Amino acid sequence: MTREQPRILVVGGVAAGMSAASQARRRNPKAHVCVLERGPDVAYGSCGIPYNIEDPKSSMNDLVKIPLERLRDERGIDVRTGHKAIAIDPSARLVEVREERTGRRYREAYDRLVIATGARAIRPPIEGLELPGVFFLRELTDGEAIKRFCAERRPRQAVILGAGYIGMEMAEVLKTRGVAVTILEREAHVLPGFEPEIIARVNEELQQQGTEVHTGTTGQAVRATGQGVGLPLRVETDRGSVEADLLLVSVGVRPNSEIAQTAGIHLGSSGAIATDDRMCTNIEGVFAAGDCAEAWHRVLRAPVWIPLGTTANKQGKVAGANAAGADQRFSGIVGTAGFKVFDLEVARTGLGAAEIERAGVQALRVPSRHLDRSRHYPGSAPVDTVLFVERDTRRLVGAQMVGRTGIAKRIDVFATALYANMSIDDIEALDLSYAPPFAPVYDPILIAAAAARKALASAAAKGQADASTTTEPPSDGAAE
Numbered sequence: 001m002t003r004e005q006p007r008i009l010v011v012g013g014v015a016a017g018m019s020a021a022s023q024a025r026r027r028n029p030k031a032h033v034c035v036l037e038r039g040p041d042v043a044y045g046s047c048g049i050p051y052n053i054e055d056p057k058s059s060m061n062d063l064v065k066i067p068l069e070r071l072r073d074e075r076g077i078d079v080r081t082g083h084k085a086i087a088i089d090p091s092a093r094l095v096e097v098r099e100e101r102t103g104r105r106y107r108e109a110y111d112r113l114v115i116a117t118g119a120r121a122i123r124p125p126i127e128g129l130e131l132p133g134v135f136f137l138r139e140l141t142d143g144e145a146i147k148r149f150c151a152e153r154r155p156r157q158a159v160i161l162g163a164g165y166i167g168m169e170m171a172e173v174l175k176t177r178g179v180a181v182t183i184l185e186r187e188a189h190v191l192p193g194f195e196p197e198i199i200a201r202v203n204e205e206l207q208q209q210g211t212e213v214h215t216g217t218t219g220q221a222v223r224a225t226g227q228g229v230g231l232p233l234r235v236e237t238d239r240g241s242v243e244a245d246l247l248l249v250s251v252g253v254r255p256n257s258e259i260a261q262t263a264g265i266h267l268g269s270s271g272a273i274a275t276d277d278r279m280c281t282n283i284e285g286v287f288a289a290g291d292c293a294e295a296w297h298r299v300l301r302a303p304v305w306i307p308l309g310t311t312a313n314k315q316g317k318v319a320g321a322n323a324a325g326a327d328q329r330f331s332g333i334v335g336t337a338g339f340k341v342f343d344l345e346v347a348r349t350g351l352g353a354a355e356i357e358r359a360g361v362q363a364l365r366v367p368s369r370h371l372d373r374s375r376h377y378p379g380s381a382p383v384d385t386v387l388f389v390e391r392d393t394r395r396l397v398g399a400q401m402v403g404r405t406g407i408a409k410r411i412d413v414f415a416t417a418l419y420a421n422m423s424i425d426d427i428e429a430l431d432l433s434y435a436p437p438f439a440p441v442y443d444p445i446l447i448a449a450a451a452a453r454k455a456l457a458s459a460a461a462k463g464q465a466d467a468s469t470t471t472e473p474p475s476d477g478a479a480e
Contacts (some may be wrong), residue, residue, distance in 0.1 A: 012116035013037030017318030027324035049143035088263035105251035119386025128222030155245030163190035270305035289315035344408035350398035374436035
């Protein structure tokens with residue numbers, strides 16, 4: 001085809017892939033845009049899968065943002081589901097494709113290629129993961145399988161292997177559906193990467209909700225009990241065994257970057273595809289975006305791999321625009337994420353303690369606690385915040401929060417501060433909204449910033465780099 005009518009091929013049809021394809025068509029309506037998706041579904045919101053499972057009356061198709069027919073007919077995108085890219089030949093600008101239903105193989109030519117192959121759930125080296133009743137949760141088909149199992153088999157006892165974001169969300173979902181839940185986590189505590197104050201609140205919430213948690217426990221095998229009635233699965237660990245109807249394996253994900261690596265496309269140290277800020281790889285005409293690609297971290301000032309839906313959509317948009325001839329830039333991330341577990345909201349942004357140690361950043365760790373709303377407003381509850389502040393520059397480098405209400409939006413203030421490279425003094429001076437139903441006069445954000453300022457002053461006075469302080473609300477008589 002001509003330069004005015006390029007063939008733009010996108011491998012992967014979920015968040016990054018469909019964002020890339022749609023943006024390419026908008027930028028160049030004359031381009032031929034083709035999407036190869038190995039699965040049966042495209043353009044769906046995978047983050048909503050747990051909550052769809054929670055509602056027996058909803059359809060998993062509700063998570064599909066744009067029906068396949070509209071993508072083809074209205075947007076003019078050649079979307080091929082059940083077509084898996086199995087090899088890339090950059091020198092010939094060809095992709096080898098296998099049609100999953102028939103096994104037929106063919107080659108698809110391209111002028112520009114966007115790799116958006118996403119990530120896959122990690123399968124730990126545990127015997128028996130192929131047994132009925134064992135599930136992973138990554139794609140729409142996974143959610144459909146779990147939802148169908150819950151409807152048909154009505155499980156009474158579930159085991160969740162892994163205590164990360166998905167494990168926490170699914171603990172609530174399954175409990176809401178009347179299933180008793182046991183969580184097994186190989187690390188010493190739930191939520192690896194979070195601070196003790198946050199973990200303690202989550203542990204308390206799990207206990208109050210009747211969820212059993214075993215940390216420092218490694219799954220070793222899954223066995224069929226052979227019972228005609230009762231619990232059909234036995235999960236064997238290094239500290240005993242637990243029987244269940246349903247096992248959810250949620251121990252993390254890894255990037256689907258093998259097809260790129262085999263084609264000579266460079267990977268970063270994380271194992272995800274290395275790109276620049278235009279989402280270009282090291283091979284001309286080949287872009288990468290989403291959970292298979294790294295992103296520039298604005299705090300670390302280095303590429304990282306943090307697979308999140310927001311990042312995937314933004315990177316896909318940039319990759320698609322540039323594949324169509326634009327010159328867009330992806331400005332990077334600060335690693336903002338949040339989740340809900342029962343009645344708690346949990347969120348973080350920027351660097352945590354482990355990242356700070358690896359990067360050699362000299363930062364103070366500053367915890368604080370304050371009410372989420374005016375003390376005069378019914379139902380106010382404490383918010384725990386942990387900030388990490390660079391000692392020399394006074395800039396914020398990380399924040400974590402937990403509480404009953406308002407956490408997801410409060411963390412966005414800290415994320416904005418990280419994006420803008422703000423100091424803790426800038427944050428303390430912010431003019432934040434106040435009304436008793438929403439916040440106290442001094443919002444927990446401002447209290448946390450004040451605590452950090454005092455910690456910096458204390459560290460400077462004592463010459464210590466490990467100062468830590470807890471600050472109470474101001475006692476200056478400020479009216480609420």
